[in-house]
Amino acid sequence: MLTIKNLHVNVDGKEILRGLDLEIGTGEVHAIMGPNGSGKSTLSYVLAGRDGYEVTEGEVIFAGKNLLEMEPEERAWAGIFLAMQYPVELPGVNNMSFLRESVNAVRRARGEEELDAIAFMKLVRERAELVKLPEKLLKRSVNAGFSGGEKKRNEILQMALLEPKLTILDEIDSGLDIDALRTVAEGVNALRSPERSFLMITHYQRLLDYIEPDHIHVLAHGRIVRSGGKELALELEEKGYGWILEEEAAA
Amino acid sequence: MITAELQKGWAKSLLEAAGSAPAPWLEELRSSAGALIDGLPLVNRKQEAWRYTNVEPLLKESFQPVVERPSGYPGEVPEAITPHRLVFVDGWFMPELSDTALLPEEVTCGSLNDAIAAGDERVKNRLGSVADPGEHLFTALNTALVNDGLFLHLPAGVKLESPVELFWLNSGGETPLLAQPRNLVILEPGAEAVLVEHHLPGEGERYLHNGLTEIVLDPGAKLDHYRVQDESEQAWHFSRIVLDQGSDSRYHGITLAFGGHLARTEYNGLFTAEGAHCTLRGLYTVGDDQLQDFHLDVRHDVPHCSSREQFKGLLYGKGRAVFDGRILVAKDAQKSDAELTNDNLLLTRNAEVDTKPQLEIYADDVKASHGTTVGQLEANQVFYLRARGIDEQKAVHMLCEGFAAEIIEHIHLETLREQALARLRQTLGNL
Structure with missing residues (x-):
């Protein structure tokens, strides 16, 4: 589904990603872990198409297409969804209207019929319940004044509505207490299917207790330095990142 | 450059076309305002109130004051949202286009000119008592040329269920016209009303609207006042709204300013007794060849009154806006509560806003704040x-x-x- 080859990315003239390779198959759940500053968030923003990230080398193929040539909205239409670490507040923009606009924009682009107000209301209520987002938050401005947990739930609600092929979860666990983390994880798990892939980006092993990945990668100095199964997470939990970085330096 | 010659000459040519007043006392009011004009300061950059608003092209334009009620209106009148609809053409009330039949009998709502001609003492007593004609050139001009406009009077305790809706239209034609409406709104103790104004081009393109509204809110009276300024893109628009608020009265005003080539809205609020509240809000949009100017002056002269001013501007192209918001809290106005904000969103590099919030506080026990932002998306x-x-x-x-x-x-x-x-x-x- 997603193939990243030798990806080099500069931010403000500084090289952050230095030859990153990654292959995510359909239906797979991958986790990328790594110390702060290793380039985790840069990777998620480059995939979503945010400005300010200069790709100097390499390629990203998503569902057979060159992802790097696509605008952010085209990526969303194609089925990429980035659940952000810091969801943006949009004062004055009604959450319900925003969600409907988003769902219908994606449906239009996919050649599907738009949902009318009633059909959408039904859908959004059902999905909001899944992520335990209080209905009153649908009537407020997008993320404005939401708690950290509410913002993350709103992200997962959007994911549940857009039903993306590839979801990137950028530190979805940051700032969440255990209850909120459990709810968010349940929302993600409910969407797991043989057709959907996930890329979790996290600093902590904790998230992986709730969303079990098929593959784990360690990102350091802008490259994947180690890949493995679930056992790699336990090793990281026990020994931290130091030993991998040392091995890397030695090699 | 605006010279004394230009300013006086422009005003003089308009005054010459004034026409006759419907009552001798009005003739006096007019001529005393007219006499002020020569002594008024020039509306140029040297005056803080006109520093960012250039009216020189306006003073080089000749306008024809409309001194009689137009015989008809060639265009279509927009649909009203309420049963109480008043249509004004070139500043004149048009009875045949209006519908006030469903208003309670004790309410007076209609032509100011008709009320004056009929010898209405309420108009004689209050007209000119709230607004200072000598504020600047345009208020003096309005008073010197008073003809028609709205007269709305609600006796004590009368609460209107539906809003009163005003449509200001223009008839157009070869010569640019000057519409000069003068409005007087009096709500007696405990009366309540909602007033909606639509300022529209109608058939006009190039014209000057120079309106002055005096609003008297007696103790406990409440007025919601919505104004939609959507003039033609070649039009000049001046509106000044002057409030006289009695104890525990409440005024809630919103102006949405979309249109006009140069449009200036002024609010002047005065609290005359304790416990009154005034909220002024506004939204303005400006693009190429447009300037929106807001001047607010709210005076807390007595204790225990509150005011809120919130204005937001959306600027694009080469659009320009001016915001000057002043709140004055006098020495004896303890426990005053005032808050003023002005936020501007500049969508293009060439848009410009000059914004100036001013709090002048002479009392020591007050709650007051102001904030201004100018930013991009x-x-x-x-x-x-x-x-x-x-x-x-x-x-x-x-x-x-x-x-x-x-x-x-x-x-x-x-x-x-x-x-x-x-x-x-x-x-x-x-x-």
Whole structure:
């Protein structure tokens, strides 16, 4: 589904990603872990198409297409969804209207019929319940004044509505207490299917207790330095990142 | 450059065409205002109040004052949202286009000129008592040429269920016309009303609207006052609203300014007794060849009154805006509560706003704050929407709407709120 080859990315003239390779198959759940500053968030923003990230080398193929040539909205239409670490507040923009606009924009682009107000209301209520987002938050401005947990739930609600092929979860666990983390994880798990892939980006092993990945990668100095199964997470939990970085330096 | 010769000459040519007054006392009011004109300061850059608003091209234009009620109106009158509809053409009340039949009998609502001609003492007693004709050239001119406008009077305790809706239209023609409405609104103790004004081009393109509204709110009276200024893109528009608020009265005013080539809205609020509250809100949009100017002057002269001023501007192209908001709290006005904000969103590099909030506080036990922002759309907000499949143009529109929504949501009439939103979208569609 997603193939990243030798990806080099500069931010403000500084090289952050230095030859990153990654292959995510359909239906797979991958986790990328790594110390702060290793380039985790840069990777998620480059995939979503945010400005300010200069790709100097390499390629990203998503569902057979060159992802790097696509605008952010085209990526969303194609089925990429980035659940952000810091969801943006949009004062004055009604959450319900925003969600409907988003769902219908994606449906239009996919050649599907738009949902009318009633059909959408039904859908959004059902999905909001899944992520335990209080209905009153649908009537407020997008993320404005939401708690950290509410913002993350709103992200997962959007994911549940857009039903993306590839979801990137950028530190979805940051700032969440255990209850909120459990709810968010349940929302993600409910969407797991043989057709959907996930890329979790996290600093902590904790998230992986709730969303079990098929593959784990360690990102350091802008490259994947180690890949493995679930056992790699336990090793990281026990020994931290130091030993991998040392091995890397030695090699 | 605006010289004394230019300013006086321009005013003089208009006064010569004044026509006759419907009552001798009005003739006196007119001529005393006319006599002020020669002594008034020049409306040029040297005056703080006119520093960023250049009216020189206006003073080089000749206008024809409309001194008689037009015989008819060639265009169509827009649909009203309420049963109480008053239509004014070139500043004159048009009875045959209006409908006030369903208003309670004890309410007076209609032509100021007719009321004066009929010897209405209430008009004679209050007209000119609230607004100072000598404020500047345009207020003096309005008073020196008083003819028609709205006279609305609610006796004590009368509460109108439906809003009173005014349509200001222009008849157009070869010569640019000067519409000079003078409005007097009196709400006696405990009376309540909602007033909606639409300022529209009608058939006109190039004209000057120079309106002056005096509002008297007796103790406990409440007025919601919505104004939609959607003049032609070649029009000049001046509106001054002067408030005289008695104890525990409440005024809630919103101006939405979309149109005009040069448009200036002035609010002047005065609290005369304790416990009164005044809220002024405004939304303005400006693009190429447009200037929106807001001047607010709210005076807390007595204790225990509160005021809120919230204005937001959306600027694009080479649009220009001026905001000057002043709140004065006098020495004896303890426990005053005042808050003023002005936020501007500049969508282009060439748009410009000159904003100046001023708090002048002479009392020591007050709550007062002000804040001004001038900014651009945040890239991360646009990105967030695009990452959710919403194209860039739509994303910008949604964010602008969100910015404006914080004013529009205070309109308590659903139909008007929808109209305002639709009008805003029309502007956004031209970005």
